[in-house]
Amino acid sequence: MKTWWKEAVGYQIYPRTFYDANGDGIGDLKGITFKLDYLKALGVDLLWIGPFFKSPMDDNGYDVSDYYAVDPIFGTLDDARELIQEAHQRGLRIILDLVLNHTSDEHPWFIEARRNQDSEEHSYYIWKKGRINAQGQRIPPTNWSSFFSDSAWCYNAATDEYYMKIFSEKMPDLNWAEPKLRERMMEVARFWLDEGVDGFRVDAVAHLAKDLRFEDSTMPLDAQGNAPDWSKFSNLPALFDYLDELKDQVLRHYDIVTVGEVGGGASPDMALNYADAQTGAFNMVFTFDHCWANGISAGTVSFPEQVKTDVIALKKTFAAWYEGLHERAWLPVYWLNHDHPRVVSQYGDPVHYHKPSAKMLCNTLYLMYGTPFMYNGEEIGMTNVDYTELSDFQDVWVKNLYEGVKDQYPLAVLMDHFRRTSRDNARTPMQWSAAPNAGFSMRTPVSKVNGNYRAINVEAQDQDPDSILNHYRAVLKLRKSAEYKPVFIEGEFALLDEDHPDVFAYRRVNSGKTIFVVSNFTGKDTEYTIPARHVRCLLSSYPDSHPQPPKLILRPFESVVLDVLE
Structure with a gap:
């Protein structure tokens, strides 16, 4: 079995704000192609590119309306093919997000499914009749909550049914119990593998199987009257049957790497169900256990917030995953992704010790056991946002939390919390230079640029031997050197x-x-x-x-x- 991915260093690209090649203020595939030489010189060799499929962008492209097309804001299918070809010519491999749990409600399958109860496409989704409560009102089939705190069900008048959606109502869940649906999704995977991609990061994979008894949860209800009982649609036994089929029919026929997103709360033992070297469908899984070891949380506000890195908890988390998996499965290691704060703001000190703390975090992670993944901008020490207006934030989570707690806390307290925790922290434009808009675009960017781009940018650090960027290059060079690779990899x-x-x-x-x-x-x-x-x-x-x-x-x-x- 080929295991090139054990020696690889991954780099996640958030396409919307990485580099804008056509001058419309939005990052695009040609922008990534333009920066491949920079990535090669950095020392990474596995690019994880966030979703660029056709999408209404209700959830930043994870709501797919056409798996076989590139969304026009990012370019064309030919642009994707050029990117894959140019990357391969430089010895860079590419993995894409494979979104298996749901589609957009604007996908042709769902448009037909919600219109025609007798269509094949109707069976691709999960439908149940509603119930009538004691007051004579129509209510959802179960009391299950979605991850967005509303019901996991949405009513569809055309068929007088509810469809299941554990995320947004614009993201209906797919019915993986239906063999025809599984074959359609395997066709999607084959298409992109045949186009030359080198694997997938599989989004929200823990939720493909649902509890088909569709019984109410006995868990206490939340303020909205729903039960946040993730056991109804997370890590259920049928999931692993679906993944075994995907592996047997598709994945094992290609020399690729696969990384499942199982999220926080998953144990190392549970991860082995996905990534055991002998029996798992995937090569490794991402977990979020180490991402909030400093006393704050994205979901709650406390006053005053005491922000201090719990170094002991951080160490024990990394050690527990190593001890639980290293003899049976491979590990990915990373500090952040597109949903997390910037790591130098999270665990370092960007105000007083920006350079040494960013370098310290680099040393600590990138010489560990496992395949490391950095997030774009991490290599220059990009920081959390400096936004001063609530309107600067685009993260829907910020807007929803603000509406829920605005009467409990002063705006200044909430702004501090959002500057620490918002997903916008990782989604500001990549800071390429001190030119207007951080050299990201000739036009005002789709997201507001962090004001410190004049001091923190690639161009300035490229020429500074003592820069964070050049330190990252040195660490990756050491990791891959003939003398030290055996100790750092194995x-x-x-x-x-x-x-x-x-x-x-x-x-x-x-x-x-x-x-x-x-x-x-x-x-x-x-x-x-x-x-x-x-x-x-x-x-x-x-x-x-x-x-x-x-x-x-x-x-x-x-x-x-x-x-x-x-």
């Missing part, structure tokens, strides 16, 4: 002092070589002792580090990578 990973509250330290060992990565996650000087006396410092988050082991005096956010010589 070497043992072991935490050191997992209960130390300030230092994230670990050891990588393989073939007689031992590497220590020691990172201070605080803004104060910290002492730390390693079990070695003779080392060579390979990398540091400061340009003038000269560690003298065994006792290290780590400056604020200092991180050192040490090769043990004894």
Whole structure:
């Protein structure tokens, strides 16, 4: 079995705000093609490109209305083919988001399904008759909540039925219990694989199977009268039968990589159902367990918010996934994606220690066990937004939360919370230069640019040997070097002092070589002792580090990578 993806470094691109080649203010596929040489020089070799299929964009392209077409805002199918070809010529592979759980309500299948109860397309979706309550009112088939806090059902007058939708009402869930539907979705996967893509990140895959008994949940109801009981449509046994069929009929016939999105709350044992090297349908799965280890949450507001990285919890989360999977499955590791805050704002200090804290986070993650994925802009230390007006935010979650809590908190408190947690933080235009609009576009961008682009941008950092960008390049070069690749790719990973509250330290060992990565996650000087006396410092988050082991005096956010010589 080919495992090229174990040695790869992934890079997620949010196409809407990566680079605008045609000057309309929206990023596009030609913009990605234009920047391939930059990505090659960075040292990544696996590009995960967010959805660019035809879509009404109710959910940033995850609501697909045509799986075989590129949305006009991103370009054409020929642009996609050119991107794939140009990437391959540079030794770069491409994976796409494969959205299997739902379509847009504007997909031709659903347009026919909601119109004609006797059509084949009707069987592609999940339909149930409503109920009549004691007051004589029509109510949904079950009390299940969607992930958006409303009912998981939406009424369709044309057929006098409800269709299931665990996300937006414009995103009806597909009926994976229907064999004809499964074949149609496998045709979609084959189409893109035959076009040359190198695999998929499979969106919301945990939800393909539903509890077909369609019984009310006994869980307490929320304020909207719905039960947020995700067990009714998450990780059910039939899901793995569907995935086995997908693997047998499609995936195993191509030299590709597949990454399932199973989200937060999934255990390592559960992940093995997806990604066991012998039996799983996928090569690895993304989990979100490590993304909010600092006392704040995207879903709730507290006053005052105490933001402090829980270094112990962060370490133990990474270690638990390694210990649970490493002998049976491969791991992806990452700091953020398009739904999370910028990591230098989340776990670093972009105000006082921007450069060392960004470099420290790079050292800590990219030398771990597993396939790392960075998010576009991370490599220059892009930060959370500096928005001053509520109208600057585009994230629908911000607008919904604001309406729900605006009478409980002052606007200034809510703005602080949104600047820390909003999905807009990861979706501002990529900061290419100090030119207007951060060099992203000649026109006003679709999302407001972060005001610090004049200081934080690719062009400025490219020429600075001590920049965050050049540090990322150096770390990836070290990771892939002939001398150190065996220890970083296949070497043992072991935490050191997992209960130390300030230092994230670990050891990588393989073939007689031992590497220590020691990172201070605080803004104060910290002492730390390693079990070695003779080392060579390979990398540091400061340009003038000269560690003298065994006792290290780590400056604020200092991180050192040490090769043990004894």
